[in-house]
Amino acid sequence: MSTISLRIPESLHRHLKELAKQEGTSINHLITTAVAEKLSALSTEDYLAQRASRGSREKFETALSRVADAEPEPYDKREAGSDKGEGV
Numbered sequence: 001m002s003t004i005s006l007r008i009p010e011s012l013h014r015h016l017k018e019l020a021k022q023e024g025t026s027i028n029h030l031i032t033t034a035v036a037e038k039l040s041a042l043s044t045e046d047y048l049a050q051r052a053s054r055g056s057r058e059k060f061e062t063a064l065s066r067v068a069d070a071e072p073e074p075y076d077k078r079e080a081g082s083d084k085g086e087g088v
Helices: 010-023 027-053 057-065
Strands: none
Touching: 010 027
16 A cells, blocks of 8 residues: 645635535545546547457448348337437
8 A cells, every 4th residue: 555645725625624524534544545546538539449450341331231130129219209309
């Protein structure tokens, strides 16, 4: 385990202290979890970028050509007027 000295604004420290109390945990644990989540998000972004760089439009088209041309099941259909740029 390592120790780090961290300077943060008083208002942020106060907010952290209140949140840690609400969550029933320590400020240290809250900050450690926040840093771990941020590192995970950044690592995931890099991982996905690496995977995307190995992608092939040709392989995608080949895989897509194997999908049956059929109407979606009722539970997979979008309702009329629900296309607001959300989802996939």
